[in-house]
Amino acid sequence: MxxxxxxxxxxxxNKIDGEIxxxxxxxxxxxxxxxxxxxxNEDIIIDAKGxxxxxxxxxxxAHIAGPKVTKARVMCPDDHRKDVVRKTKxxxxxxxxxxxxxFVTGYRxxxxxxxxxxxxxxxxxxxxxxxxxxxxxxxxxxTAYIVMGSNHFVLDNIKNNNFDGLKNYVGFLxxxxxxxxxxxxxxxxxxxxxxxxNVNSLDDPVxxxxxxxxxxxxxxAKVRRELNLPHAIHVHCNNLGSPGNFxxxxxxxxxxxxxxxxxxxxxxxxxxxxxxASFASAASEISNKINSCDNVTVDVGxxxxxxxxxxxxxxxxxHTVYKLSHQNKWANVDAEMExxxxxxxxxxxxxxxxxxxxxxxxxxxxxxxxxxFKVCLTTDxxxxxxxxxxxxxxxxxxxxxxxxxxxxxxxAKAKEKTTLVDLDREYTLQEIATITRAATxxxxxxxxxxxxxxxxxADIAIYKFDENNIxxxxxxxxxxxKDGKIVVKDGEIVRNHIGxxxxxxxxxxxxxxxxxxxxxxxSVSFENYAVQDVYVPKKEIxxxxxx
Amino acid sequence: xxxxxxxxxxxxxxxxxxxxxxENNEIKSVKxxxxxxxxxxxxxxxxxxxxxxxxxEGNLVDVSIDEAIDKAAEILKNANYPLIFGLSxxxxxxxxxALELAELIGATIDQLPSVCHGPSIMALQSVGQTTATLGEIxxxxxxxxxxxxxxxxxxxxxxxxxxxxxxxxxxxxSKRYIVTIDMRETSTAKKSDKFIKISHGKDYELIxxxxxxxxxxxxxxxxxxxxxxxxxxxxxxxxxxKNAKYGVVFYGMGLTQSxxxxxxTDNAISxxxxxxxxxxxxxxxxxxxxxxxxxxxVWGWQSGYxxxxxxxxQYPRYNPGExxxxxxxxxxxxxxxxxxxTDPVAHFxxxxxxxxxxxxxxxxxxxxxxxxxxxxxxxxxATAGIEAEGTAYRMDGIPLRLKKVVNSEFPPDREIxxxxxxxxxxxxxxx
Ligand code: SF4
Ligand SMILES: [Zn+2]
Numbered sequence: 001m002x003x004x005x006x007x008x009x010x011x012x013x014n015k016i017d018g019e020i021x022x023x024x025x026x027x028x029x030x031x032x033x034x035x036x037x038x039x040x041n042e043d044i045i046i047d048a049k050g051x052x053x054x055x056x057x058x059x060x061x062a063h064i065a066g067p068k069v070t071k072a073r074v075m076c077p078d079d080h081r082k083d084v085v086r087k088t089k090x091x092x093x094x095x096x097x098x099x100x101x102x103f104v105t106g107y108r109x110x111x112x113x114x115x116x117x118x119x120x121x122x123x124x125x126x127x128x129x130x131x132x133x134x135x136x137x138x139x140x141x142x143t144a145y146i147v148m149g150s151n152h153f154v155l156d157n158i159k160n161n162n163f164d165g166l167k168n169y170v171g172f173l174x175x176x177x178x179x180x181x182x183x184x185x186x187x188x189x190x191x192x193x194x195x196x197x198n199v200n201s202l203d204d205p206v207x208x209x210x211x212x213x214x215x216x217x218x219x220x221a222k223v224r225r226e227l228n229l230p231h232a233i234h235v236h237c238n239n240l241g242s243p244g245n246f247x248x249x250x251x252x253x254x255x256x257x258x259x260x261x262x263x264x265x266x267x268x269x270x271x272x273x274x275x276x277a278s279f280a281s282a283a284s285e286i287s288n289k290i291n292s293c294d295n296v297t298v299d300v301g302x303x304x305x306x307x308x309x310x311x312x313x314x315x316x317x318x319h320t321v322y323k324l325s326h327q328n329k330w331a332n333v334d335a336e337m338e339x340x341x342x343x344x345x346x347x348x349x350x351x352x353x354x355x356x357x358x359x360x361x362x363x364x365x366x367x368x369x370x371x372x373f374k375v376c377l378t379t380d381x382x383x384x385x386x387x388x389x390x391x392x393x394x395x396x397x398x399x400x401x402x403x404x405x406x407x408x409x410x411x412a413k414a415k416e417k418t419t420l421v422d423l424d425r426e427y428t429l430q431e432i433a434t435i436t437r438a439a440t441x442x443x444x445x446x447x448x449x450x451x452x453x454x455x456x457x458a459d460i461a462i463y464k465f466d467e468n469n470i471x472x473x474x475x476x477x478x479x480x481x482k483d484g485k486i487v488v489k490d491g492e493i494v495r496n497h498i499g500x501x502x503x504x505x506x507x508x509x510x511x512x513x514x515x516x517x518x519x520x521x522x523s524v525s526f527e528n529y530a531v532q533d534v535y536v537p538k539k540e541i542x543x544x545x546x547x
Numbered sequence: 548x549x550x551x552x553x554x555x556x557x558x559x560x561x562x563x564x565x566x567x568x569x570e571n572n573e574i575k576s577v578k579x580x581x582x583x584x585x586x587x588x589x590x591x592x593x594x595x596x597x598x599x600x601x602x603x604e605g606n607l608v609d610v611s612i613d614e615a616i617d618k619a620a621e622i623l624k625n626a627n628y629p630l631i632f633g634l635s636x637x638x639x640x641x642x643x644x645a646l647e648l649a650e651l652i653g654a655t656i657d658q659l660p661s662v663c664h665g666p667s668i669m670a671l672q673s674v675g676q677t678t679a680t681l682g683e684i685x686x687x688x689x690x691x692x693x694x695x696x697x698x699x700x701x702x703x704x705x706x707x708x709x710x711x712x713x714x715x716x717x718x719x720x721s722k723r724y725i726v727t728i729d730m731r732e733t734s735t736a737k738k739s740d741k742f743i744k745i746s747h748g749k750d751y752e753l754i755x756x757x758x759x760x761x762x763x764x765x766x767x768x769x770x771x772x773x774x775x776x777x778x779x780x781x782x783x784x785x786x787x788x789k790n791a792k793y794g795v796v797f798y799g800m801g802l803t804q805s806x807x808x809x810x811x812t813d814n815a816i817s818x819x820x821x822x823x824x825x826x827x828x829x830x831x832x833x834x835x836x837x838x839x840x841x842x843x844x845v846w847g848w849q850s851g852y853x854x855x856x857x858x859x860x861q862y863p864r865y866n867p868g869e870x871x872x873x874x875x876x877x878x879x880x881x882x883x884x885x886x887x888x889t890d891p892v893a894h895f896x897x898x899x900x901x902x903x904x905x906x907x908x909x910x911x912x913x914x915x916x917x918x919x920x921x922x923x924x925x926x927x928x929a930t931a932g933i934e935a936e937g938t939a940y941r942m943d944g945i946p947l948r949l950k951k952v953v954n955s956e957f958p959p960d961r962e963i964x965x966x967x968x969x970x971x972x973x974x975x976x977x978x
Binding site for chain 2: 065067069070071073074075076077078079080084085086087092093094095099101102103125126128129132133136152193194195196208319322328329330331332333334335336337343344520521522523524525527528532534
């Protein structure tokens, strides 16, 4: 048995807010306190006196594995040179910076006290690749969302009013790819981009199909409910990145008519203004809407100043970023029948008005949404910045003083075009624990993650918290326990461990129509499409239906 | 027994519809494959290495696999600047193990692009790339340009299956305008709607003129003098490019290995990027070996780099040229080499081969090669995609599961590499 003694525990799901509680661990799970006084020399006792104890962090949205991530890695040797990681007796070597290699990704998440990360966008046809990489990410558990918002079968079934066909296809696809959730990126726009076009509103038709983003969202939300998936549809809205796009975001929420939706990196979809010159925050409008409804959760996509690598299935937006970024690298990939992707290196600059406003909007949203169970901390890694800057964001949230220092340093438009300067709220540790683990786990439907109740996975982070040095307190955990084993001690990796890959098992299988489309329009055989079991050597299957 | 949907592990097309007929652990016939595929499947056991071997008193003699592995580990342990090379024609897990081994001993690791499609990847690193999976080409492309490549011969099924004559959702041969740009009228040119003959080494100039023309600058009157291409042909070509609904450029070593190398690919990718201001255009390098893309991916996600990687400082460094196998050998830098699934003695320049012959070499290969003959250690393995499973990445990045259709008495590459790693770790401890 392992016992974590004397720490201040923050476990929002179980409403434990800084109480001193001992935690007992056996076989990788949190267990009851034993009835009898224990006197066993084999027990591992962790003295957490003066420290804070939280469930392991859960990241609801990051790009850590799969074709676009590795294309970006290969495309950007310049990114790696400034951040090299030596091998040690225990750990493998690698490189950062914005797009760390797989091993380094696992190590850095673990050092932050994170133990579960969701890859936010896997193209179905290349999800075998995503799984290969996930297997090379040590220490943490992981999962992958499957991109569907411009998929041929989705568009075709909606066009033909065949809801049952759509539902069956989505089930088939999640099973075939061993994925976790329905990801929708710029619904319809990704297909139109294959002809060099986009959609600009919820009612713009998709070329050749005639269906609209509104119909795609509504139908997939209904499918997700009927398939009983643990996580809501995970949506990157239309018009991402464009001035004035908050209206599209609000319309998207309205279009769902109460069906659950998770809107990702909403900072990029909370803009007012009608051009770059009048670019401004619409964080209040967005936050008010979220405060007033129960079906919407979000993650923020907080901007971190410095280099980033933007990568998304939103190809048309990436083409715009390429032109805005005034630099030379742009990758685009059209993936047959399903989706696409774009990659552009980018630098968020403190003295750039738009970047400064974007930075402030992210914090506004985090501060204006009242219920911390509705909002998650992300940087849409590595789109708005690398994930290992989360501790800096935590510091801005917990300290008005720190964020005002930054606000005074950056382009003055950030004060003028947002309300950040007026916001006095400071997050408590309990609220931080919520937006980094409890809320994310709950929103993803991970029953054994994000809390420390009996039966929870023994994935635990212990920090030495110093309120005068908040960012440092969270950037390197004192201890991290994964599946009941100490993997990080004093900020160093002390043990090798391979986590599990989570995926759902749902109703739905290939019918003749699906197979025929494969024979005619795919470049791979149907028989070779589904991800074989060898690609998930350590797995956790979430059964979404009973036979 | 008929085994269906077997991916063909012989060229970057990785056609995954091969039917292999097997009886008594022997391949009896092959269906759907091209000539290359059928020959390679049927003759996979010809010229096979029959036993692990060590060089003793100048001759290769049969030994146990344990002895061969021990010797391999010994050689690598004693080397100061070892080279690991090859791996473009084996599966991803072997590529992964090879990188782990390189890290363990501080070696340089390199694969075939450093002699073929390296310039494509270096161009990606300077300008990016707008590309597509092959199914997208078959479904959408109404303009296909083959530049310095001849798939009809190098990738025999490519033209019908994915590109020129493929029938897809919104396009087929009748809707597709096909152009071949090459120095000579290849068999691909003969199947095209238009052949444009370009003077030797003038690719860069021609691409630059097209880029200017697309942006509205006139085509110079002396263009034919410069590039060998008629002005009216170019006008026609640029017009068609701008007006295509979905265009694609496939290019090969005619572009990457002719004068200008990565500057040519750089310019070609930039041309395609420019075209996306008007329409949709993609560009795809015609990778020859079936799993070059696999090593680019695996090494990419593990180290950040696609080839020419060095671990002497205990972290990965990348520098084509400095860490390219050929150049390292020519400069006589490495003092031992591990060669996996390739034959550098047969294909490298003389000086490089000569240096290789003078240092201890370990070869892992199912077949006898010139490199095997000069090796200290030869370890036969199960051939990936025929005798062993594994993953391979098609030229467009699509990952497929390779199949095992017959058994081999030898372990696969990944297992041999794994055992060398284990033995090395033991030896390092013994010290
Ligand atoms: S074209 Fe290439 S992959 Fe296809 S069958 Fe021929 S050799 Fe094999
Ligand atoms: Zn994202």
